[in-house]
Amino acid sequence: MANFTEFGNDLYTGKRSINIVGRRKLWYLIAAIAILIAVVGPMLRGGFVFGIEFTGGSEYQVSSPESTSQDLATDAVATVSDVPARVSVVGNESVRVQTEQLSSDESAEVRTALAEAYAVPEADVTESFIGPAWGADITGAALRALAVFLLLAAVVMAIYFRTWKMSVAALVALLHDLVLTAGIYGISGFEVTPAAVIGFLTILGYSLYDTVVVFDKIRENTAEDGTESRRTFAGSVNLAVNQTLVRSINTSVVAILPVASILLIGAILLGAGTLRDIALALFIGILVGTYSTIFLAAPIYAHLREGEDEIRKADARTLAAREKAGDAAPKVATGAARPVTAGER
Amino acid sequence: MAQSSTPVRKARRSLIWLAAIIVALVLGNAASVMFSDGSWTPKLALDLEGGTQIILAPVLGDEEANPSGEQLAQAVSIIRERVNASGVSEAEITTQGGSNIVVSIPGRPDEETLNRIEQSAQLEFRPVLVAGAPGPVAEETPAPEGEAAPDAETPAVDGATDDPAAEAPAEEAPAEEAPAEEEPAPEATPATEPTDGSDLAWVTPELQEAFDSYDCDAADNDNSTAPADQPLITCEADGSVKYILGPVEVSGERISDATSGLQPTAQGGTSNIWAVNIEFDGEGTEQFGEVSTRLVGLEGVRNQFAIVLDGQVISAPRTEGAVTNGQPSITGSFTQETAKTLADQLKFGALPFSFTVQSSELISATLGTAQLASGLLAGFIGLVLVVVYSLVQYRALAVVTIASLVIAGVLTYLIITLLSWREGYRLSLAGVAGLIVAIGITADSFIVYFERIKDELRDGRGLVSAVESGWKRAIRTVIASDTVNFLAAAVLFILAVGNVRGFAFTLGLTTLIDLLVVAMFTHPMLQLLATTRFFNDGHRLSGLDPRALGAVYRGRATFRTPAVVAGKKPVTSAREAERRRTIAERKAEEASLVSASRSSKSDKDS
Numbered sequence: 024m025a026n027f028t029e030f031g032n033d034l035y036t037g038k039r040s041i042n043i044v045g046r047r048k049l050w051y052l053i054a055a056i057a058i059l060i061a062v063v064g065p066m067l068r069g070g071f072v073f074g075i076e077f078t079g080g081s082e083y084q085v086s087s088p089e090s091t092s093q094d095l096a097t098d099a100v101a102t103v104s105d106v107p108a109r110v111s112v113v114g115n116e117s118v119r120v121q122t123e124q125l126s127s128d129e130s131a132e133v134r135t136a137l138a139e140a141y142a143v144p145e146a147d148v149t150e151s152f153i154g155p156a157w158g159a160d161i162t163g164a165a166l167r168a169l170a171v172f173l174l175l176a177a178v179v180m181a182i183y184f185r186t187w188k189m190s191v192a193a194l195v196a197l198l199h200d201l202v203l204t205a206g207i208y209g210i211s212g213f214e215v216t217p218a219a220v221i222g223f224l225t226i227l228g229y230s231l232y233d234t235v236v237v238f239d240k241i242r243e244n245t246a247e248d249g250t251e252s253r254r255t256f257a258g259s260v261n262l263a264v265n266q267t268l269v270r271s272i273n274t275s276v277v278a279i280l281p282v283a284s285i286l287l288i289g290a291i292l293l294g295a296g297t298l299r300d301i302a303l304a305l306f307i308g309i310l311v312g313t314y315s316t317i318f319l320a321a322p323i324y325a326h327l328r329e330g331e332d333e334i335r336k337a338d339a340r341t342l343a344a345r346e347k348a349g350d351a352a353p354k355v356a357t358g359a360a361r362p363v364t365a366g367e368r
Numbered sequence: 369m370a371q372s373s374t375p376v377r378k379a380r381r382s383l384i385w386l387a388a389i390i391v392a393l394v395l396g397n398a399a400s401v402m403f404s405d406g407s408w409t410p411k412l413a414l415d416l417e418g419g420t421q422i423i424l425a426p427v428l429g430d431e432e433a434n435p436s437g438e439q440l441a442q443a444v445s446i447i448r449e450r451v452n453a454s455g456v457s458e459a460e461i462t463t464q465g466g467s468n469i470v471v472s473i474p475g476r477p478d479e480e481t482l483n484r485i486e487q488s489a490q491l492e493f494r495p496v497l498v499a500g501a502p503g504p505v506a507e508e509t510p511a512p513e514g515e516a517a518p519d520a521e522t523p524a525v526d527g528a529t530d531d532p533a534a535e536a537p538a539e540e541a542p543a544e545e546a547p548a549e550e551e552p553a554p555e556a557t558p559a560t561e562p563t564d565g566s567d568l569a570w571v572t573p574e575l576q577e578a579f580d581s582y583d584c585d586a587a588d589n590d591n592s593t594a595p596a597d598q599p600l601i602t603c604e605a606d607g608s609v610k611y612i613l614g615p616v617e618v619s620g621e622r623i624s625d626a627t628s629g630l631q632p633t634a635q636g637g638t639s640n641i642w643a644v645n646i647e648f649d650g651e652g653t654e655q656f657g658e659v660s661t662r663l664v665g666l667e668g669v670r671n672q673f674a675i676v677l678d679g680q681v682i683s684a685p686r687t688e689g690a691v692t693n694g695q696p697s698i699t700g701s702f703t704q705e706t707a708k709t710l711a712d713q714l715k716f717g718a719l720p721f722s723f724t725v726q727s728s729e730l731i732s733a734t735l736g737t738a739q740l741a742s743g744l745l746a747g748f749i750g751l752v753l754v755v756v757y758s759l760v761q762y763r764a765l766a767v768v769t770i771a772s773l774v775i776a777g778v779l780t781y782l783i784i785t786l787l788s789w790r791e792g793y794r795l796s797l798a799g800v801a802g803l804i805v806a807i808g809i810t811a812d813s814f815i816v817y818f819e820r821i822k823d824e825l826r827d828g829r830g831l832v833s834a835v836e837s838g839w840k841r842a843i844r845t846v847i848a849s850d851t852v853n854f855l856a857a858a859v860l861f862i863l864a865v866g867n868v869r870g871f872a873f874t875l876g877l878t879t880l881i882d883l884l885v886v887a888m889f890t891h892p893m894l895q896l897l898a899t900t901r902f903f904n905d906g907h908r909l910s911g912l913d914p915r916a917l918g919a920v921y922r923g924r925a926t927f928r929t930p931a932v933v934a935g936k937k938p939v940t941s942a943r944e945a946e947r948r949r950t951i952a953e954r955k956a957e958e959a960s961l962v963s964a965s966r967s968s969k970s971d972k973d974s
Contacts, residue, residue: 027761031819035826082464093732113421114729153470154463160445161865168863172856179855183848218798221871225805228856228875232809235849236816243841270812270819276757277815278808281750285801288746297415298743301801309808 031269037262044261047322054199054319061206071209074216074300075109075123076157081130084149085118088141096120099136104129107214121153157217165220169227173197176231184242188327193234196320200230200311207307218297222304230312233274234320240267241321255338260325264317275313282306375836376899379892386775386888393782397789406789410781411475413796413870414460416740418733419474422485424723426467437466443723444469448865449715450485469723472731474794482728491620491714493656494600494613495566495663496672496684498576502584502603502610566662566670570599570614579612605680613674613681617659622652626714628707631699642702644710645695653694661690677713743797747804754807762818764902764910768893769814776810776885780878798867799874806878809853813886817842821894821912831912835898839891846886853879 033039043050065071085096093110096118100108109121118141125133130150138145177190184190204226208215241263245256254262282305289298328334400406411417424447444461447469451459460472471485571579584603596616603610624647631643648656663671664687674684685698698710754773758766780803787793820842824834857876861869897903906913 031822032826035823079462091732109734111418111734112732114731119731151465153465154440154444156460156462157867158441158444158462160441160448161868164863164865165860165868168860168868171863172859175855175859176852179851183851217867218801221798221802221867224856224860224868224871225802225875228853229805229809231852231856232812232849235852236812236845239845239848266823267819270815273757273761273815273819274808274812277754277811278805280753280757281747281804281807284750284753285743285746285804288742288749292742297797298739298746298801301798305801305805 027269034265034268037265040261040265041268042261043264043317044257044322044325047326050318050322054315058199058202058206061203061209064206065209068210068212071205072212072214074214074219075121075153075155076217077155077162077215078124079153079155080121080123081125081133082151082153083120083122083133083137084113084151085120085137085141085143086147086149087116088118088143088147090141091115091118093118095140096137099140100133102136103132124152157220169224172227180235180238184238186328189238189242189324192320192324192327193231193238195323196234196315197227197230199315199319200226200308203311204304204308208304211303213303214300216297216300218301219304222301222308225305226308226312229278229309230315233271233312234316236274237264237267237271237316237321238324240264241324255341256328256334257325257338260321264321268317271313271317275309279306279309282309375832375895379895382888382892386884389884389888390775390778390782393779393786397782397786400786400789404789406786408785410784410793410795411788412740413794413799414472414474415734415796417474417794418731419472420477420728421731422471422473422482422728423464423726424469424471424485425726427724440467440469445865447471447485468726476730491623492596492616492676493618493620493659494616494674494676495659496611496669496674497566497568497571497599497614498579498612499669499672499684500579500610502607564662566614566666568670571612575599575601575612579610582610584610600676600679602676602679602681604684605677605682609681609684611669611674611681611684613676618648618652618655620714622648622655623714624649624652626711628702628704628711631697641699642704642707644698644702644707644714646697646714648694648696650694653692656694656696657690657692660687660696661692663687664690675710675714682713683710739797740800743800743804747800750804751807754811758811764907765818765912768890768897769811769818771893772814772885772890773807773810775889776878776881779881779885780806783877783881793873794870796867796870799870802871802874803878806874806882810878810882810885813842813846813850813882814890816845817886817890817894825912831904831906832898835891835894839894843887843891846883850879850883 030039034041091112093112096110097108100106100120100122104122104125106123106125111119113119120133120137122133134145134148134150137148141148173194177187177194180190180193181187201223204223207213208219213219241260244263244266245259282302285298286302286306289302329338397406397408401408440463444463448459448461451461451471451473459474462470462472464470473485477485579601582601582603584607596619598615600613600615601610602613626644626646628642628644630638631641633639659673663673666687671686672684673687674681676682683698683700685700702710751773755766755770758769762769784793784795788795817838821834821838824838825831829837854876857872857879860872861876864872903910903912
């Protein structure tokens, strides 16, 4: 891994510089396409598949079966439909099976299958409708909480970084992450369950967290530049992104390893279920969250600030000074202005 | 190493404090196991452990239609609040067949929680007309005794009454028609039409007779479905006083909040009198304002306001003032406990209709142990991968990462176990997954910190000072980012309901633990390690080898030369700007100076 250390050294010293901020049009385009797919894709597929906790569904109760094994019910439902069944034993003498709302044909089949599986007469399998456990009131409260949080987070960031433009950039990146994560659920047809929603909320926290870490380095670099900087503003932002690149890679790898292992084990060993639902949201969210901090939040921030008079003047001065010294000095890495690496002499 | 003695001492102190915290947590846990019903493992939520399923069916009078979807939704959310009042329990509440409510609670709920749910209370406020001793013997004079008369200050505002409960003989216009037409009243047809809820004209001879023979100890006193627009004969919940009450003036649904606390004194301090503070919604504020304005001018028992829960008087405070701001408070002979009970009853008692428990059965886990086992296995494999990756990335430094993660894990486990005993916190599978993700966020603090130290080393600092200055920069970043995370957790915890609260709790907890560990363990450990030979000499395997990091010796020569070039502005800012330039930029600049002036070549290796 000596190469990785060297890579980190080069990024820090500026010997090697990946021009991220300068290619912002490319990243904007990629983000726009990705968001378009994430919005249109689920529509083409027919919208999101909501879990029984949101929609309510059918409940079957098998009275006094010989065995109360939960697997029997899972297998019986699986023969009729591929919707996941939630099975539990009630009071030691009956088995409760909950599924999404099924058509009446399917529902009759499930009853038959359950009666066969547990070797009871079909009359002992009752069916009723159950309402959503995650009702509109929970969703409403969660959305309100979300709105308050985003507002507060924006204010806190604006105060800490002393510019609202960082808040805007961070929130745009966050929105991008949420839309993409939701889009993948819609496209893949994975069920949206409370576990998935909680995964979503985790991503919300992670994405902002990641952005704040990188923005803090940007703040450090740009605040200390003063008027004496030899870099354009975009160049400073780019340098900060490069200097934190090793950290971004390390963090996302460390965060994603456990999640990936949950996702794999959850999906392979257990099939659909809470683990897979939550791990998928987290897996996508961490990847997208790390990506968007680097390739979206930072360029947007540079973009927003570049228009400011003071920064425009400073940038012009820097470029002019560089022109003057142009032939004598080797080209210096500048990020946005000139994507040339400094170490090439 | 004289200069390192202060950091070393500080580091030792932090580590000792951390050890003390852990020991305290372990002892606390041990105490909870020995002297209470605590446990060494956290309690598990419904999906992993199963629990109790309670089916509540609505109590319907004759010919009453099934509750509407809206009423049912309201009832569900009130019951959810009742269940969650005992902590973060991840209960699941749903409806069944369009009229029943199914409450699933993890584990075996304690008596208190069960009572709170089963208490299918309908809460209403009625004015007291007549009070008497509980026995069947007639006694005219109101003699409120015992806790029957906690005094009250009742605030009131004026307002419209469109609430069905309070509609009938409201104090204003509708008073004439309503009671006259309503036949089914318990043998009460007022001779003269009462003008308001406190009018003694409600007390007809028949009613008086019924009251005289009324026995609070009789078994069949079920008043829970008494009509709202008629007077009611009932007793104090403990059977100490019996009352004739006027029609419902304010229905319990109008209460938006109720809390208990010590009453503030006029000087703004706190007295030691326990009070129950009620907050009405807009409509309730108006209704209560009118009623309290009327009652405050009345004498004797008619000054009292009865709070009726399921047909029984739970409290009948005197009205000491007209309360028009919708925030009355009740004082009296409350203890902390009785004040809280009354506040809870007021807050959660306002169901749109009554329920009865149809069945209450044990229910098994929906996920079973297989899911938990694979979740834990996955988490374990993930952790091993994290350990391997950090070893590759950070060499010996990874030991600090791993130890920090272990400490964070131990702290999290202990705190969760303690909280599941104290606060009824329960770990669901989603919670387990959340904790596994927290590994990433916790590890990030170390990564940010280590990378900062490396940056300082690259700038040519010695290890001890690199650790100190890297820490100063890193802790800013860590605090800023953790603040955002904690903010998310706090807001979601306060505002959200149900499973989301449980999640927010876990997130907030792990964020705090992250800060604690990085400040009290990771940093002190590095301070100590920085003074060891292995790390300070930059051993190849230490992960902090300055040579591998391409460190630049920033001697005076390197510093001065460019400073002259940039010297048109105050030296300090120029210097700072200089320092912040990248090393490659400095090198490039240097090279250009050398080639341009052909003057003395820098002795630095470039």
